[in-house]
Amino acid sequence: MRWWAWAGGLVVLSLLLCGVGLSVGSTGWSPPWQAQGDPLAWQIAWDIRAPRCVGAWLAGALLALSGGIAQGLFRNPLADPYLLGSSSGAALGVALFLVLVGVSPVATGILVRMGLTGAAFVGAVLAVLLTLVLSKGVQHTLRLLLAGVVVGVVLGALTALTMLLEPDIMRAMQAFMLGTTGFLGWDSVMILWPMLLVSLLVAWGCSRALDALSLGDAAAISLGVRLGLVRVLLVGALALSTGTAVAQAGLISFVGLVAPHLVRSRVQSTQGPRLVLSALAGGILLLAADILARWVWAPLELPVGLLTAVLGGGYLLWRMHRMGVTS
Amino acid sequence: MNPILAGLKRCLLAAAMALGAVCSHAAPVTVTDDRGVTVNLPAPPQRIVSLLPSLTETVCELGSCASVVATDRYSNHPASVRTLPKTGGLDDANVEMIVALRPDVVLLAISSRVTDRLEALGLKVVALEPKTYEDVRRVASKVAQLLGAGAAGERLWQRMEAQVSHAARQVPAQARGLRVYYEVDSAPYAAGESSFIGHTLARLGLVNIVPAQLGPFPKLNPEYIVRADPQVIMVSARHGGTLPGRPGWSGIRAVKDKRICAFTAEEGNVLSRPGPRMGEAAEIMARCLKGIVPSGGAR
Numbered sequence: 290m291r292w293w294a295w296a297g298g299l300v301v302l303s304l305l306l307c308g309v310g311l312s313v314g315s316t317g318w319s320p321p322w323q324a325q326g327d328p329l330a331w332q333i334a335w336d337i338r339a340p341r342c343v344g345a346w347l348a349g350a351l352l353a354l355s356g357g358i359a360q361g362l363f364r365n366p367l368a369d370p371y372l373l374g375s376s377s378g379a380a381l382g383v384a385l386f387l388v389l390v391g392v393s394p395v396a397t398g399i400l401v402r403m404g405l406t407g408a409a410f411v412g413a414v415l416a417v418l419l420t421l422v423l424s425k426g427v428q429h430t431l432r433l434l435l436a437g438v439v440v441g442v443v444l445g446a447l448t449a450l451t452m453l454l455e456p457d458i459m460r461a462m463q464a465f466m467l468g469t470t471g472f473l474g475w476d477s478v479m480i481l482w483p484m485l486l487v488s489l490l491v492a493w494g495c496s497r498a499l500d501a502l503s504l505g506d507a508a509a510i511s512l513g514v515r516l517g518l519v520r521v522l523l524v525g526a527l528a529l530s531t532g533t534a535v536a537q538a539g540l541i542s543f544v545g546l547v548a549p550h551l552v553r554s555r556v557q558s559t560q561g562p563r564l565v566l567s568a569l570a571g572g573i574l575l576l577a578a579d580i581l582a583r584w585v586w587a588p589l590e591l592p593v594g595l596l597t598a599v600l601g602g603g604y605l606l607w608r609m610h611r612m613g614v615t616s
Numbered sequence: 617m618n619p620i621l622a623g624l625k626r627c628l629l630a631a632a633m634a635l636g637a638v639c640s641h642a643a644p645v646t647v648t649d650d651r652g653v654t655v656n657l658p659a660p661p662q663r664i665v666s667l668l669p670s671l672t673e674t675v676c677e678l679g680s681c682a683s684v685v686a687t688d689r690y691s692n693h694p695a696s697v698r699t700l701p702k703t704g705g706l707d708d709a710n711v712e713m714i715v716a717l718r719p720d721v722v723l724l725a726i727s728s729r730v731t732d733r734l735e736a737l738g739l740k741v742v743a744l745e746p747k748t749y750e751d752v753r754r755v756a757s758k759v760a761q762l763l764g765a766g767a768a769g770e771r772l773w774q775r776m777e778a779q780v781s782h783a784a785r786q787v788p789a790q791a792r793g794l795r796v797y798y799e800v801d802s803a804p805y806a807a808g809e810s811s812f813i814g815h816t817l818a819r820l821g822l823v824n825i826v827p828a829q830l831g832p833f834p835k836l837n838p839e840y841i842v843r844a845d846p847q848v849i850m851v852s853a854r855h856g857g858t859l860p861g862r863p864g865w866s867g868i869r870a871v872k873d874k875r876i877c878a879f880t881a882e883e884g885n886v887l888s889r890p891g892p893r894m895g896e897a898a899e900i901m902a903r904c905l906k907g908i909v910p911s912g913g914a915r
Binding site: 332337456587 | 690706801802830835836837838839840843854862867884
């Protein structure tokens with residue numbers, strides 16, 4: 290099957306899931322079109338469920354796209370969007386934010402305006418910058434990877450220390466670390482979609498270079514790829530799209546790792562289409578997880594990050610098992 | 617008459633001394649803690665390490681604050697315990713330090729990870745887990761029993777109960793029956809009817825939007841709260857400002873009418889601990905209700 294046929298199928302599936310998402314809420318299955326004339330039901334559908342569906346889809350797409358970029362750029366199938374320390378940076382940003390807002394009424398005004406999302410975004414971007422400084426630029430892939438891991442561990446430890454000293458923030462931190470799609474509104478959507486568009490354009494533009502890069506650095510250079518520029522662009526897209534997604538929806542695990550693998554296991558193609566399909570698959574994965582998260586125990590909610598791991602990981606394990614049997 | 621009077625006086629003196637001896641060098645104490653483990657002590661403990669803020673508060677409230685030699689990192693009430701050595705938190709208690717303090721007994725929560733380690737090192741450990749009002753009552757009487765203070769635990773409970781009732785009488789009549797949402801943390805986690813906070817809210821005459829069957833502190837779908845449309849919201853000051861910005865929340869009646877109780881971190885400590893300060897917690901809530909629901913005003 291051609292890749293654009295796959296893309297069309299995934300778009301249709303996304304729209305169908307969105308329809309389901311509009312109909313699932315705190316009372317279980319309750320489609321808004323059944324509650325004609327009830328203004329509250331319409332308000333809930335339009336102000337809460339709709340942005341939540343679109344936002345979850347966009348966040349999943351951003352994470353999967355950055356995962357795909359990371360796996361191509363580092364030529365490592367285990368690479369995920371959080372590789373350059375952005376997740377631990379975001380977590381530390383959120384932890385410090387919660388502590389500061391809790392203790393100092395003076396700082397509260399400015400901080401609240403910046404908000405949790407601002408703190409997470411700033412933390413994520415600063416962590417990637419720190420990684421870049423430690424690795425002295427993007428020239429050496431291995432050094433970049435190592436610096437990212439070190440930054441991740443150190444910032445993670447600082448986050449743990451902050452939580453230890455201020456146990457009040459523990460519950461809020463746990464919610465952030467497991468991912469939360471509950472408070473995605475239209476303002477989140479307005480931040481997410483331009484970022485997805487920009488990242489997709491950058492990724493598409495660099496996809497030929499990624500194809501060449503899969504043969505190794507030397508081969509890519511001999512094919513005329515401006516390696517430095519491509520790396521800067523892709524690391525930039527990776528950092529910004531991950532930072533945006535994490536800031537809006539928390540540390541949702543596994544989407545970024547598993548969505549590109551799902552696509553690779555099904556579709557043979559070059560990097561460009563593969564990245565687009567990864568984004569679509571990631572969106573579907575997170576949207577499906579979000580719908581289940583609010584459906585299974587309504588009106589209670591499961592952490593959406595747990596469900597992405599169960600859904601995506603379960604499917605991938607099943608595929609691996611099947612491939613092991615047939616080959 | 618004189619010798620008889622003198623004899624009587626001697627008798628009374630002896631009796632008083634005997635009574636005094638019973639009180640000061642009290643008999644051995646035996647307490648069965650919440651794990652079902654029976655702990656025997658030769659006498660009421662003179663050196664106590666408390667690893668749970670609400671237990672520290674209970675010991676102090678029962679008049680044995682002077683016997684507390686160290687606490688966990690988070691115990692901060694009454695003020696006198698702030699200067700005591702701190703032996704770490706729930707998951708990182710400093711075993712060496714606790715042993716070096718040679719406590720007669722260590723008070724901690726059932727969920728504490730150091731219990732086995734401390735017992736293996738020969739320390740007496742009493743594990744108590746206050747979660748509900750009933751637990752607080754039981755814990756108060758167990759701690760009192762441990763301290764050799766007998767009925768003081770029940771008296772402490774009665775005092776606290778009276779304080780809650782007093783707070784309930786302070787709530788303006790217009791506030792009674794209002795639907796309330798108490799946010800424990802922004803995920804959002806709520807305090808349901810079955811939690812100790814929910815119990816206090818009910819005593820103040822408020823109607824919780826989170827029924828008991830959802831559990832004490834459930835993680836809710838935010839849509840549920842918008843649908844329930846609470847008339848009063850109680851939240852930490854940390855998250856109070858974010859409420860109108862949450863999708864769909866600006867239409868909630870409590871947000872529209874600005875009937876939001878935003879508690880400071882200090883108040884949050886009182887509100888979130890199931891212990892002897894639950895009466896004070898009720899008073900904090902009542903004070904806020906008085907502020908946001910003017911008595912005599914339109915409902």
